[in-house]
Amino acid sequence: GAGVSQSPRYKVAKRGQDVALRCDPISGHVSLFWYQQALGQGPEFLTYFQNEAQLDKSGLPSDRFFAERPEGSVSTLKIQRTQQEDSAVYLCASSSAGWGGTDTQYFGPGTRLTVL
Amino acid sequence: AQSVTQPDIHITVSEGASLELRCNYSYGATPYLFWYVQSPGQGLQLLLKYFSGDTLVQGIKGFEAEFKRSQSSFNLRKPSVHWSDAAEYFCAVVLMEYGNKLVFGAGTILRVKS
Numbered sequence: 063g064a065g066v067s068q069s070p071r072y073k074v075a076k077r078g079q080d081v082a083l084r085c086d087p088i089s090g091h092v093s094l095f096w097y098q099q100a101l102g103q104g105p106e107f108l109t110y111f112q113n114e115a116q117l118d119k120s121g122l123p124s125d126r127f128f129a130e131r132p133e134g135s136v137s138t139l140k141i142q143r144t145q146q147e148d149s150a151v152y153l154c155a156s157s158s159a160g161w162g163g164t165d166t167q168y169f170g171p172g173t174r175l176t177v178l
Numbered sequence: 179a180q181s182v183t184q185p186d187i188h189i190t191v192s193e194g195a196s197l198e199l200r201c202n203y204s205y206g207a208t209p210y211l212f213w214y215v216q217s218p219g220q221g222l223q224l225l226l227k228y229f230s231g232d233t234l235v236q237g238i239k240g241f242e243a244e245f246k247r248s249q250s251s252f253n254l255r256k257p258s259v260h261w262s263d264a265a266e267y268f269c270a271v272v273l274m275e276y277g278n279k280l281v282f283g284a285g286t287i288l289r290v291k292s
Contacts, residue, residue, distance in 0.1 A: 066221070095279060104182075104268050104282030105222070118277050153221065157278075164210050164229075164278045169221040 064088075066170035068154050074176045075144045083139045083173045087156030094137050095167060096129055097153040105153055111137060112161045144177045151175070184269055184283035191259050192291050199254040199286050201269030209271035211252040212280065213243055217265045225267075228252065239263070264290045 067086040075081050087094050092113055097105035098121075108127065110118040113134035122129070126145075131137040141148055151172040159165035183202045191197050203209060210229050214222040226237025233245040243254045252269060266287050270280040 093278065097280075102284075104270075104284050105280070107279040107281070110277065110279060118279065120277075121279070155222075155280075159278065161278065164272045164274065166212075166224050166227065167280060169214075169223075171219070171221040 066154055066156055066168050068152075068170040068173050070173060071171060072174050072176075074178065076178055077145060078143050080140065080142045081144055081175060083141075083152050083175070085137045085139070085154030085156075085170060087135065087137070087154070088158075088168055089135075091156035091158050091168075092134075092160045093157040093167075094131055095155040095157070096137070096139050097155065098123075099151040099153055099172070101150070108139070108152075117161055141175075144175075146177050149175055149177045182269055182271055182281055182283040184267075184286050186286045187284070188287045188289065190289040190291060193261050194258050197254075197256045197259045197263070197288070199267050199269075199288070201252045201254065201283060203250050203252070203269075203271050205250075205271070205273055207273065207275070208245075208247060209273040211243075211245060212270040212272075213237065213241070213252075213254050214268045214270060214282075215265050216268065216285075222268065225254070259288075259290055261290045261292060264288055 094111040096108040099105040107121040111131040126142045128140045153172045154170045155167040157167045212227045213225040266285045269283040
């Protein structure tokens with residue numbers, strides 16, 4: 063596709079459930095980022111992949127959060143045993159620049175996660 | 179700590195009036211600078227970016243921003259606002275010493291009154 067896509071767009075989970083959020087980056091983009099945007103705040107960095115390598119996971123808030131990009135394209139963000147504080151919009155972005163460089167990050171529409 | 183500050187949470191302007199949204203950063207070095215816009219239910223769209231060179235940069239939708247090193251600022255401007263500009267605007271930086279992730283400000287919500 064022409065842009066970054068994410069699915070599902072909306073997810074409602076009961077506290078304690080596991081969820082998986084998917085990101086399809088722009089074809090050929092080596093870099094993929096996940097951000098978390100709480101209500102009324104700016105996005106905050108979670109983790110970064112260059113191709114299939116997870117080079118930075120400094121923003122993951124707990125060990126309940128796990129991300130992967132096994133073939134260097136599609137990425138999945140998994141949250142285990144969801145808590146109410148996990149409720150947020152999860153944004154995925156991709157870029158043609160690799161580690162050590164920077165270029166425009168193109169964002170997907172996000173997945174809005176609500177934990178009841 | 180590194181930070182990006184957008185001091186105005188909300189701004190309301192009349193259609194046709196000029197606009198300036200403020201952004202300041204607190205880093206020792208000059209970061210790469212970005213402005214993004216987010217409409218309700220939409221992802222973030224890049225308006226403009228500054229990496230180096232001319233400190234006045236032009237973006238899409240008639241927006242421009244000026245980098246002022248002495249003030250650690252990167253304010254966004256538009257000479258005449260349209261109703262369709264109503265959205266939330268985010269200033270963001272990349273500081274390569276900390277990787278290539280974006281660090282965002284808290285955002286400014288722009289309301290346009292007719």
